[in-house]
Every structure is written in structure tokens, then in C-alpha cells.
Amino acid sequence: MKRAGLSLQSRFQIAILSGLALVLLLMALLWFREQRSQEEAIEIARQSTHTLLAEQMRLSGEAQARQLADALANPLYYFDLDAVGILARNALRAPEVDYVLVYDPQGRILHDGSGDIAAYGRPMDDPLAAEVVAAKGPHTHLSDELLDVSQPITIGDERLGGVRIGYSMAAVARAESGALSSLREQFNAVNQRSMSWLLLMFAGLTLLALLGAAVVQRLLVRPIRLLGEAARQIEAGDFSTPVPESARSDELGDLIRAFGRMRDSVARHDRDIRRVAYSDALTGLSNRLAFRETLEQRLRETQGTSSQLALLFADLDDFKRVNDTLGHEAGDEVLLQVAARIEQAVASVDGTESVVARFGGDEFVILLQLGEADPDSGIRGKAIRLAEALVTALSEPMLLHGRQVLLGGSVGVAIFPDDASTASLLMKNGDIAMYQAKVAGKNCYRFYSRAMDQAVERRVRMEQELRGAWTRGELSMAYQPIYRTQDRVLVGAEALLRWNHPEYGAVAPSVFVDVAEQSGLIEAIGLMALQAACTEAATWPVPADAGEAPFVSVNVSARQLRSGELLQQVADALDSSGLAPERLHLELTETAVISDEAYATELLGKLRQLGVRVWLDDFGTGYSSLSHLRRVQVDGLKIDRSFITDLLRDPDDLALTSAIIAMAHSMGVVVVAEGVERQGQYQLLRERDCDLVQGYWLGHPLEPQAFLDLLR
Known part of the structure; x- marks a missing residue:
């Protein structure tokens, strides 16, 4: 899909607006910085004012506490509570005084300036009490809300107790607020003058930008827009739209004239390009x-x-x-x-x-x-x-x-x-x-039909369920007996893969093997089938009438053949199972071998050097001929069941089968006939010296234990 872009005029406008926005941002940052500086100055002034006022309050409180302590010495010595109360009440009436406490050396309250002295005899239990009682001299504690000043009361070296005066810091806060308010008013006046100058500068820059945009629009954007309109018409296939003429001698004038020449060239070649782009090079049909x-x-x-x-x-x-x-x-x-x-x-x-x-x-x-x-x-x-x-x-x-x-x-x-x-x-x-x-x-x-969509979905679901089927124990091996034709002696078996699905039951190999081939799962499944077949064949006994241990033939897919790992996989399977190499026969389809004959020839040669026998499966169904057997050396070939099926009815199939057997024997190749389902088929193959046969008339595929029982 064609993506709409910004026009040149829009880009200029965006650039101008972006510049103005940047200037505005810088001005805002400058304004913000000035505001921050003012706030920092005000904060410094506030802290200085607060410190100064607090220090004045502290000095005044300490002086008043000393004077009150001196005045209370004699009344306290004679334990004259009336005189003590008069002095305490006078001190409590002073501005910003919150409380006055006269206490004995153990910190018990003797007087608090009240008429009934409700707290008399009670120990001071506030957080500062312990420090005040233990202090040998004046003690001062300052917080944001309160100034607590205490002074010991002594006569000579004898300590009679002490006095505490609490001062509210509200007066300090009011004085501080008043000073800062005046300072803010002065700063605000300065800010208003600065803002006026900034706005004036921004208005001047905006006017300058608008003038620049008008000049660019007239000299650059408008001619390019006309060229763009002409280009869109050419893109739509309309080559008749005239290109705007220009007498300008600058680069833009050269561009306009070059564009006109280009339009003429594109118009000449458009028909040829369309013919090439919209037709198939081989057949001349539409693509x-x-x-x-x-x-x-x-x-x-x-x-x-x-x-x-x-x-x-x-x-x-x-x-x-x-x-x-x-x-x-x-x-x-x-x-x-x-x-x-x-x-x-x-x-x-x-x-x-x-x-x-x-x-x-x-x-x-x-x-x-x-x-x-x-x-x-x-x-x-x-x-x-x-x-x-x-x-x-x-x-x-x-x-x-x-x-x-x-x-x-x-x-x-x-x-x-x-x-x-x-x-x-x-x-x-x-x-x-x-x-x-x-x-x-x-x-x-x-x-x-809509049912076909369901079939495709079933195929996708089957592929998903086929993954891990071996691990879940759903895939297993079955073995179809292979007999020697002349004496009908059991000499081996073809390993066949079976899938017993927990929901669908037995799934036909023609169905799931095709899915495995197309999805690539056949490489992993084929390897596991090879290993399982070798492991089980290693346990097979020698039949009494055979004279040698039975072989097992395993089908190899085209994907396995092309993977480049087949040789090592076969060697590993033989090594881990202990199966003799000559007892393993690999079956490959002729189409898989012929598709890359040079590679297949080299690989099959290495497999035969390993001692493994190689059979060509489904022989006669493709375009191969017996001449391929001279270049691709194999130990045996299996005549496809389609020839065996009509052996009794079709003379051509009988003649072709006889010719294959005779020519294969002339090259020392063993011939196997599969799909033997009637006695007459078996007799004809025996008369024509076919080496090995397999099929339902001779034996159905058996589970591993059933085949083992057959061997015994």
C-alpha cells in the first residue's frame, strides 16, 4: 500500500514551527531557570531569616530563664510556693510563653503557674525531661514549633531544682513570613518586566518566520508542487499531462526541464515494461x-x-x-x-x-x-x-x-x-x-466446499499431534515377514511404522507419513524408527530352516537422504544396538535417489562400505530405467505392488515383471516382489526366479512380540 508522505510546504511549515517551538522552549527554560533562581534566593533568605530570628529567640529565652531562676532561688530555698507561683505566673504571661515549669532536683513539678497546681508532685515525662534534669547548666532545645529553655536553680553549691520555659515559634514564623512576602513582591515585579521582553522577542521571531515561509512558498514550494502533480499523473499512467515550463536558470529550472525529458522517455518504454512485467517469460501467458x-x-x-x-x-x-x-x-x-x-x-x-x-x-x-x-x-x-x-x-x-x-x-x-x-x-x-x-x-x-477447510484444519492438527507422538508411546513398529521364494523360508521383515492415536485410533500410514514428510517431522521420526528397528532386530533368533539370522529392512525418506546425516545415524544405530551391518537393509525410493544422482551414488557407496545393504523401493513407478542401476549401485530392488496386483490378468505386467527380474539378476541385484496377495501371484514369481516375496497372502504386519514368536 502506498504510504502518504508530507508535502514540501508542510515540511517547511513544520520546520518553521519546530524552530519557533524550540525558541519558545528555550525561553520557557530560561523563564523556568529564572523562577528557580528566585525560589532558591527566597529559600536562602528564608533560612537566614529563620536562623537569625531563632537565634534571637534563643538568646532572649535563655536570659529570661536565668533571671527567673535567680528570682526563684530564695522562695524555693524556703519552699515558699506562693512566691514561686507569683513569679511563675508573671513569667507565663510574657508574650509567646507556652508553659513555665518549676521542678525539684528529682524532676518533680513544684509549680506550673496555675492556680491549683494540678501537676504538683508529678515527674516530668516528656522526651526532654531526662536531659533537663541531668543537665548541670542551662539546657536549650529548639524545634520548628517550640523553644524549650531550662536553667538550674542553685544557692551556692546546692541545687534546689530548676525552671523550664517553653516559647512558641509562631512569632518567629510570622516575622519570617512577612519578610519573605515583601521579598516575593519585589521579585514578581522583576519577573513581569522580563516576561514582557521575552514575549516581544518571540513576536518578532514569529513575524520573521512567516515572512521566510512566504518567500520559500513562492520561489520553491509552488514549482515543486506542480512537478509533484505531474509525477502523480505519470505514476497513474497518464503521460499526456504537460510538465510546467520554466525560464529559470537555477537548479530548479534544470530539474523541471529534466523532468520533462524523463516523462517522454518513460512514456516510450511503458508499453515494453508492462509487457514484461505482466506476462510469463516461458509461456507468454499472464503471470x-x-x-x-x-x-x-x-x-x-x-x-x-x-x-x-x-x-x-x-x-x-x-x-x-x-x-x-x-x-x-x-x-x-x-x-x-x-x-x-x-x-x-x-x-x-x-x-x-x-x-x-x-x-x-x-x-x-x-x-x-x-x-x-x-x-x-x-x-x-x-x-x-x-x-x-x-x-x-x-x-x-x-x-x-x-x-x-x-x-x-x-x-x-x-x-x-x-x-x-x-x-x-x-x-x-x-x-x-x-x-x-x-x-x-x-x-x-x-x-x-467448506468441508475442505475442515480437512486442512485436521491436517494441521494432525501435524501438531504427530509432534511428540513417539515420546507419548503412540508410535510403534510392526514387521511384515519377507520369505525366500523358492522354499518359502522366513528370512527377514520390513519395519513399518504404526500410529495408534488416542482419539482417532489407528491412523493409516499413507496419511500420517505424508504429513510427516511435508512438515519435516519425518527426519526425527525416521531416526527413531531406525534405532528401534535395529534394537529389536538384534534380539531376533535364527529360524531353524533359515540358516542365518533374519534381516530387517527400514524405509528411508527423501528428506533423510538429503539431510547429510544418514550415514552417521546408521552407524550410531548399529553401534548402539549391536546389530550386524549386513542384517540392516535400507529401502529408498528411486525418485529420491535419481533426484540427486551424484550425491546418492556417493552416499550409497559409503553405506555399502559400512556393510549395510541398499534396496531400491517402488521400482518401475518413476522414470528410472535399469540403466540407472549401473551408475547407482544397489543390492536389491523391490518391484512396485502395482505390477504384482495385475500379474494374473495383464500380460504386459507379467512380461515387464519377468524382464525386470531377468535384467536385475544379470547385474547381480536381488529382486523383491511386494504386494503378493494370491497364491497364483506367488507361483508366477517363483517360476520366474524372483528372490524374495512379501504380502498379505504370506503374512500381515505383526507387532514385535508376535513376529518374535513367528521366528521361534
């Missing part, structure tokens, strides 16, 4: 970008109407094998032929308007819309006709380098607005429908 824009435009045009659109996703089945086996040039030729067949299939559906695009790789997309001449027919019926035509066209053989290739295609269909209301959602649902067509067996078409 993803062009198709997306067309789709969104069609959706906008149909909003508010009853019109419908159909989106068809077509994806070739097993196209990767063409690139892996015949090369990318052959793959490009396949894509050209496919593009031509799709256009022919689209042209065969009358009464529609269509857009065909290649999204990349082997994925093609068709947008189907009813034409103006046939607006009343159903879009779903047209989509079915086109989907059937696409499946038929893509399933026809292709001739590549003198070789016939069969591919097929899976097609997914989504209808607007029934299945989606936006372009993104329509494309997503069409892709989901295409994926369901592949799940249904490929070479077919499927319409999107």
Missing part, C-alpha cells in the same frame, strides 16, 4: 501479478450484481519427475505443451470470457466468466465442462525427445461469490480444492 489485478478488477465490476465467476487451479501431477529425470529443458517443453492444451480446452467452452495465467512452476489458473451473449447459463456448468476438458487434455500422452510421457493434472474449482467474497480468499479456496483433487488420487477435479 501472477497480471492475473491478480484482473481478478480484483472483475470482482469490483461484479459487486452489487448477480454475476458469478469461476476460478480453476490446474496443477500437473508428478511434474517434478520430468525435471529430475529428463532435465529442465524437457520440463520447459512440457509446460509449453500444457499451456497450449489449456488454451485449447478454454476455447472449447463456448459462451464464456476467460483469462489464463501461469502462477509459476507447473501451476496454471483460469478465470472463467459468462459472456454477454450467454448471461443466463450457469457458471458451475461451464466450470464443470472446462474442468473435464482440462483433465482430459492433461492426461493425454506427451512426446518428449522421442519418448512418451504421461502426467495428468489435478484441478480445483472455486465459485465467486458462493465460495469467497475477496480475491485472496477465492484464490486460497481454489488452491485448497486443487489440493483435495490430488488427495483424491490425482488426474481429477474437485469443487471447493
Whole structure:
């Protein structure tokens, strides 16, 4: 999405306002600093005044306490409480005196200036009492609210007691407040004069900034704005808007003239750029970008109407094998032929308007819309006709380098607005429908349904639950017996992974292994399966009629083969389990081996040096030939079950199977037939000297203990 930016004029205005704001901020800081300085000066004056007044109060209190102590000496000596009371009451009437206490040497109150002397004989219990009684001379304590002054009363060396006078500091506070109030008034007068000068300076700067902005607007911003308007028109594809002419001889005039020349150049190349940007380089069809824009435009045009659109996703089945086996040039030729067949299939559906695009790789997309001449027919019926035509066209053989290739295609269909209301959602649902067509067996078409979303969600949930399934004990191994064909002796077993889900029960391996492959979990699960199979096979006894310990064959995925860690993982599994290397057979699909033949050849050679046997699984289903066996050395190959299934009915399958057995034996390769489910199949394989067989007729996959019992 295009992000709106600030115009040049706005930026100048922001710069000017920012400058003014900065000046205003500096003035405010200066004002704040002046205020702080004044407050600091006032605080210093307050503290000095407070100290001075407090000191005067202290000296006055101490003098009065000494005079009262001297006057009380004789009355106290003769214990004349009336005379003591008169002196205490006179002292209590003095300004700012809060209390007067006359006490004996033990700190008991003798008189407090009252008429009835209610506190007579009571000890002084305030926090200062102990210090006052213990003091040998005058004692003074000053706080914010009170000044306490005490003076011992003595005659000669004899101490008769003492007197305490408490003075309120309120008078000091009032005097202090009055002095500070006068000082603040003087400072305020100075502040008002300073503020007037600051405001005058700010007004002058503001006026200067406005004048500068007007000059910049006239000489710079306005011409650049006109250029910006012209640039936006060019950006929108309108190259007819004239560029403003200028006779200026400065840099801006040069820019305006250069911009005009640039517009002419862009206009010349626009058509070429659009052709390159909106078409697929290989097929000449629209690409993803062009198709997306067309789709969104069609959706906008149909909003508010009853019109419908159909989106068809077509994806070739097993196209990767063409690139892996015949090369990318052959793959490009396949894509050209496919593009031509799709256009022919689209042209065969009358009464529609269509857009065909290649999204990349082997994925093609068709947008189907009813034409103006046939607006009343159903879009779903047209989509079915086109989907059937696409499946038929893509399933026809292709001739590549003198070789016939069969591919097929899976097609997914989504209808607007029934299945989606936006372009993104329509494309997503069409892709989901295409994926369901592949799940249904490929070479077919499927319409999107909301149940497909649930299927995708189930797949995601299955991936999440597959993580940690081994740790939770849900994954386990099963072993399908493998027999020697000539004497039907048990010689080994294929290790198969089983998942017993606590909610779904037994999950088919074809389901969860595919999920593990696509999510990458197969690397961790495959390693654990390898370790478990080696550990259990190490405990297998030798059958009485076999003559040697049975082997275990373990399937290895393409991801494990490409990971670069397979050799070390196999060595570690053999070492930890104690299994003899020749008793471990690794099964790899031929497509996984052929996809990177050089790397696979090197890796398989190292595995065979380790003593491990290597088998090629599902042989005959890909584009491989027996010539690959000369370059990729293997110990055995397993004929795919699809050939064994029709062995009794299809002479071609029987001839092909016989040829594979004979040619493999000529190269010293062991042949294994899987999927043997009938006695007749077994007899034919025995007659043709197939080495090993496995299948339900011979034995179903068994749990580890059941297979161990079978060996015994």
C-alpha cells in the first residue's frame, strides 16, 4: 500500500514551527531557570531569616530563664510556693510563653503557674525531661514549633531544682513570613518586566518566520508542487499531462526541464515494461501479478450484481519427475505443451470470457466468466465442462525427445461469490480444492466446499499431534515377514511404522507419513524408527530352516537422504544396538535417489562400505530405467505392488515383471516382489526366479512380540 508522505510546504511549515517551538522552549527554560533562581534566593533568605530570628529567640529565652531562676532561688530555698507561683505566673504571661515549669532536683513539678497546681508532685515525662534534669547548666532545645529553655536553680553549691520555659515559634514564623512576602513582591515585579521582553522577542521571531515561509512558498514550494502533480499523473499512467515550463536558470529550472525529458522517455518504454512485467517469460501467458489485478478488477465490476465467476487451479501431477529425470529443458517443453492444451480446452467452452495465467512452476489458473451473449447459463456448468476438458487434455500422452510421457493434472474449482467474497480468499479456496483433487488420487477435479477447510484444519492438527507422538508411546513398529521364494523360508521383515492415536485410533500410514514428510517431522521420526528397528532386530533368533539370522529392512525418506546425516545415524544405530551391518537393509525410493544422482551414488557407496545393504523401493513407478542401476549401485530392488496386483490378468505386467527380474539378476541385484496377495501371484514369481516375496497372502504386519514368536 502506498504510504502518504508530507508535502514540501508542510515540511517547511513544520520546520518553521519546530524552530519557533524550540525558541519558545528555550525561553520557557530560561523563564523556568529564572523562577528557580528566585525560589532558591527566597529559600536562602528564608533560612537566614529563620536562623537569625531563632537565634534571637534563643538568646532572649535563655536570659529570661536565668533571671527567673535567680528570682526563684530564695522562695524555693524556703519552699515558699506562693512566691514561686507569683513569679511563675508573671513569667507565663510574657508574650509567646507556652508553659513555665518549676521542678525539684528529682524532676518533680513544684509549680506550673496555675492556680491549683494540678501537676504538683508529678515527674516530668516528656522526651526532654531526662536531659533537663541531668543537665548541670542551662539546657536549650529548639524545634520548628517550640523553644524549650531550662536553667538550674542553685544557692551556692546546692541545687534546689530548676525552671523550664517553653516559647512558641509562631512569632518567629510570622516575622519570617512577612519578610519573605515583601521579598516575593519585589521579585514578581522583576519577573513581569522580563516576561514582557521575552514575549516581544518571540513576536518578532514569529513575524520573521512567516515572512521566510512566504518567500520559500513562492520561489520553491509552488514549482515543486506542480512537478509533484505531474509525477502523480505519470505514476497513474497518464503521460499526456504537460510538465510546467520554466525560464529559470537555477537548479530548479534544470530539474523541471529534466523532468520533462524523463516523462517522454518513460512514456516510450511503458508499453515494453508492462509487457514484461505482466506476462510469463516461458509461456507468454499472464503471470501472477497480471492475473491478480484482473481478478480484483472483475470482482469490483461484479459487486452489487448477480454475476458469478469461476476460478480453476490446474496443477500437473508428478511434474517434478520430468525435471529430475529428463532435465529442465524437457520440463520447459512440457509446460509449453500444457499451456497450449489449456488454451485449447478454454476455447472449447463456448459462451464464456476467460483469462489464463501461469502462477509459476507447473501451476496454471483460469478465470472463467459468462459472456454477454450467454448471461443466463450457469457458471458451475461451464466450470464443470472446462474442468473435464482440462483433465482430459492433461492426461493425454506427451512426446518428449522421442519418448512418451504421461502426467495428468489435478484441478480445483472455486465459485465467486458462493465460495469467497475477496480475491485472496477465492484464490486460497481454489488452491485448497486443487489440493483435495490430488488427495483424491490425482488426474481429477474437485469443487471447493467448506468441508475442505475442515480437512486442512485436521491436517494441521494432525501435524501438531504427530509432534511428540513417539515420546507419548503412540508410535510403534510392526514387521511384515519377507520369505525366500523358492522354499518359502522366513528370512527377514520390513519395519513399518504404526500410529495408534488416542482419539482417532489407528491412523493409516499413507496419511500420517505424508504429513510427516511435508512438515519435516519425518527426519526425527525416521531416526527413531531406525534405532528401534535395529534394537529389536538384534534380539531376533535364527529360524531353524533359515540358516542365518533374519534381516530387517527400514524405509528411508527423501528428506533423510538429503539431510547429510544418514550415514552417521546408521552407524550410531548399529553401534548402539549391536546389530550386524549386513542384517540392516535400507529401502529408498528411486525418485529420491535419481533426484540427486551424484550425491546418492556417493552416499550409497559409503553405506555399502559400512556393510549395510541398499534396496531400491517402488521400482518401475518413476522414470528410472535399469540403466540407472549401473551408475547407482544397489543390492536389491523391490518391484512396485502395482505390477504384482495385475500379474494374473495383464500380460504386459507379467512380461515387464519377468524382464525386470531377468535384467536385475544379470547385474547381480536381488529382486523383491511386494504386494503378493494370491497364491497364483506367488507361483508366477517363483517360476520366474524372483528372490524374495512379501504380502498379505504370506503374512500381515505383526507387532514385535508376535513376529518374535513367528521366528521361534
